[in-house]
Amino acid sequence: MRKYSPILLLFILILFPIAVRDHYHQHLMILVLMWVVIGSGWNVIAGYTGQVSFGDAAFFGTGAYTAGLFVTKLGISAWWGMLFGGIAAMAIAFPFGWICFRLRGAYFALATLALNEVMRHIATIWESLTDGMVGILVMQTFVSKVPYYYIALGLAVISVIGVQIIMGSKWGYYFVSIREDQDAAESLGINTHYYKMLSLNVAAFLTGMAGALFMNYMGFIDPEVVFSLHDISIMAILVGIVGGVGTLYGPVVGAFVMVAVHEFFRTGFFGFFKGIAALTGSDMITVFAKYVMQAHVLGFGILVVLVILLLPNGIVGDWNLIVKKIFPVKTREVTS
Amino acid sequence: MEVFLQTLVSGILKGGLYGLIGMGMSLIMGVMGIINLAHGALMMVGMYITFACFTYAGIDPYLTIFISMPSLFLLGMLIQKYTLNPLMEVESILPENQVLMTVGIAMVLTEVARFVFSSDYKSVRTSYSGDTFFIGDISFSVALVAAFFIALAFTLCMFWFLLKTDLGRSIRATAQDKDAALLMGVNSKRITILTFGLGSALVAAAGTILMPVYYLFPDIGGPFTRKAFVITILGGLGSTVGAIFGGLTLGLAEAFGATYIGMAYDDMIGLLIFILVLLFIPGGFKRLLKV
Amino acid sequence: MKRLAVVACVFSALMFLGFTAVGPVLADKIKVGIVLPLTGKLAKFGEIENKSFLMAVDEINAAGGVNGKQIDLIIEDTTGKPDVGRSAIEKLISQDKVIVVGGGYSSSVTWATIAVAQQRKMPFLVNTGSADRITEQGWKYIFRLNPPVSEYPKAFGSFLEDVAKDVKTVAILHENSLFGQSGSKKFVKKCKKMGLEVLIKEGYEAGAIDFKPLLVKVKAKNPDLVYMISYIMDASLLMRQSKELNFNPKLFVGGAAGFTLPEFHKNAGSASDYVFSATLWTPSVPYPGARQYYDKFVAKYNTPTEYHGAEAYAGMYVIADALKRAKTLTPEGVKEALAATDMMTAFGPVKFISYGKKTQQNRLPTFLVQWINGKLETVWPKDVSTRKYVYPVPNWNQR
Secondary structure (H helix, E strand, C coil), X not given: CCCCHHHHHHHHHHHHHHHCCCHHHHHHHHHHHHHHHHXXXXXXXXXXXXXXXXXXXXXXXXXXXXXXXXXXHXXXXXXXXXXXXXXXXXXXXXXXXXXHCCCCHHHHHHHHHHHHHHHHHHHHHCHHHHCHHHCEECCCCCCCCHHHHHHHHHXXXXXXXXXXXXXXXXXXXXXXXXXXXXXXXXXXXXXXXXXXXXXXXXXXHHHHHHHHHHHXXXXXXXXXXXXXXXXXXXXXXXXXXXXXXXXXXXXXXXXHHHHHHHHHHHCHHHXXXXXXXXXXXXXXXXXXXXXXXXXXXXXHHHHHHHHHHHCXXXXXXXXXXXXXXXXXXXXXXXXX | CHHHHHHHHHHHHHHHHHHHHHHHHHHHHHHHCCCCCCHHHHHHHHHHXXXXXXXXXXXXXXXXXXXXXXXXXXXXXXXXXXXXXXXXXXXXXXXXXXXXXXXXXXXXXXXXXXXXXXXXXXXXXXXXXXXXXXXXXXXXXXHHHHHXXXXXXXXXXXXXXXXXXXXXXXXXXXXXXXXXXHHCCCCHHHHHHHHHHHHHHHHHHHHHHHCCCCEECHHHHHHHHHHHHHHHHHHCCCCHHHHHXXXXXXXXXXXXXXXXXXXXXXXXXXXXXXXXXXXXXXXXXXXXXXX | CHHHHHHHHHHHHHHXXXXXXXXXXXXXXXXXXXXXXXXXXXXXXXXXXXXXXHHHHHHHHHCCCECCECEEEEEEECCCCHHHHHHHHHHHHHCCCCCEEEECCCHHHHHHHHXXXXXXXXXXXXXXXXXXXXXXXXXXXXXXXXXXXXXXXXXXXXXXHXXXXXXXXXXXXXXCCHHHHHHHHHHHHHHHHHCCEXXXXXXXXXXXXXXXXXXXXXXXXXXXXXXXXXXXXXXXXXXXXXXXXXXXXXXXXXXXXXXXCHHXXXXXXXXXXXCEEEECCCCCXXXXXXXXXXXXXXHHHCCCCCHHHHHHHHHHHHHHHHHHHCCXXXXXXXXXXXXXXXEEECCEEEXXXXXXXXXXXXXXXXXXXXXXXXXXXXXXXXXXXXXXXXXXXXXXXXX
């Protein structure tokens, strides 16, 4: 069962746009797939290698701007950005990692946070290149959402399989050994600086591609949107930890949960409360529904606090714990 | 010359305030080794307390220090006791879970503030908010000068507290070596709770004295969190005097940057100094000054 | 597994109820979608627009609705992010089956949503997004009520030419936002055209604690005119600190809404005196209904409103008017009706025309206002002024 579930999942995802014609749900799924890519990237550097990054938006934004600038400055298709966006993000990651990987743990996290902000300022101030806060505007290639969906799906599959291959190789073992004990890894002769760099560049490449996808799909970016600490960097972390750090399918689950929860709160449980209010005509429920809808970020915050407290390794990482809590009887059967 | 002097004065006055903002973060980072990304949000809570006391009870903003500080002290202790300390016992892959937790706490605090006070800009305007005096051609804002001296007074108090009291010594001991402190009979859990409370109270004080010249909305915390960690790294972890030096350095760098380079580069200058210090003077001023 | 299945079934049943429950109750109403930032950083302005939309729709429905049918306003939260804005409009079109959409607020979200509207052939009335290129795409389903950012300083230009002829040098300070960056660029061009010398043009990140270093630098250059594009709190801090530094250019002019709001005066105090500002709308503009809108809003919600609210309020009336004239109540019919709009609103005359690169853009005059004795007075153009301008402005220490 376990062995075939990824294939089953992929099968469902391939059939999804054929089964669900509704643009709204297709759009949400595209966002989920985009977050799978970003979350996988974050997971490589933070989850597997243990170097928590608070600056994913720096790579995401670089990818998005690369795609955008291809159109505005070079006049070629923004789709080239899918490849070059990743490479440009690596071009940022390389010198940054070179300099900052001598920092450890929390200090490295702070440095990534600083990188995030510096990149945002550069994109804002360098008006002659980026047009500053005016942003970059690109015409969408397709009217239908289906092509975007499959491109996003392709990207998500590439990133999950890519991460799987990397983590199954020698690199993967080195990454994990750095996370577990950097000094021990060093003393065993692993060039930790080199492997941390590799890990960061893989993460940057994936995140940069996701950024380019965002540019192509949304058609508009400005520094506040793509270099946002809150909406990109922190969100990437949330996708990672809610799903499960250091697990292959953690980002997949995390992306789905985060987008769903966000939409769930934003629409007031998909109009559930509004519906009840309209049925019963109660003003109190209307007011309550309004509060629920306004509280989606609060809901996020509480979710984060609860997940860290109760499921420190995320949904996938603590899956056995969840199963045990919900089905105490069944697990006893299994264990006995 | 006037330009230079005015910039210098601005930088120093702002720097004193920054020092107070950074001090709390510095203590917390020194003792617990975690980055408190909820620092700005705690400051925001302190500012809202000042705002509420001033608007609804008519209390002078400077007097509300006596309300905002104890409240935040309590809030800080609760946060440490019920959200951060339990994490020490949980098995998890990432040691940075506590940092991520502070992100969650910051989100909750910000959104609760939005719930209660809405996203509107709030401000406290007293009769002396806009008062200035001149020395030569250089203008001094009364409120900022007051803020500077209050910040300085707090630094001296903290310095004395950490140096001379038993509790202060325990905090310093925990900051230097947690295990050794534990062996010497320091209850490190209690110390972390007290430290987080103290750090929160200090940043609340900073928020309160900033209120008469500044303004307030729920998202205000972010930039101040950033400034606070820059100051902490500049000054060195757990050092009060270092925090003041870090604050002054950042204040002056921003002021001179704004005058001689461009105000748009304000934040970037701070962040670049931060990265440079991280790389080249890892201990911050504390290491250079040995205090 | 059973327990989970039961939980899932109950849950999805409840959700389904939520989906469908709204349907039958509102069947005979006309559905209009609005996208606004109701949470997040922009919530403050989204809330003002939200209240104005609701107030307008209540008035329209109370007066008999549209040809006897009531309007059902479905307001979706964009949280101020383009990707979420896109979710919101996709939901409005696919799930709620609205026939016209309005709102949008910030330019980035507006752009993301109108792109969907154009693709899905859904008429969209933009009432706030001010980036010039929103109406420069030749999109047939997009209409804009408010003038683009480049047209804000129109009235101010003629004031410089006719009254303040002795102004020769200019300093421009702007926040690094879409509004600040593009507005300041346009103003530099305008200055060149009028033969004014721009001594310094400097951006800053909104939310600074201290503008003194910037202001002493500007003061040292001694410009005749200081043009500032800032929002309320930065605006009041800039003015307060200019007063503290005793900085006396011939004119202080605000280029954006920050300088016209009551909160600006409240925060800047006497430092707001004689400050000019370019504006699109204040309660004292010479349009029928402008003052009434302001009074009604204050009476109903007990909080002041501003030009964003007026845009939303007028936007709702324009949509209702188009619905009244629409031959069929379909997106296509509403689009035809919107294109033929020619009416007066509290925000000014509305007619969607093409000029320059823009299509389906409403063209509005702009005004110059000045704070005189704690009151905001319209001072230019002369024929609509409520009071004569004060120029030259006295120095700070001579007041």
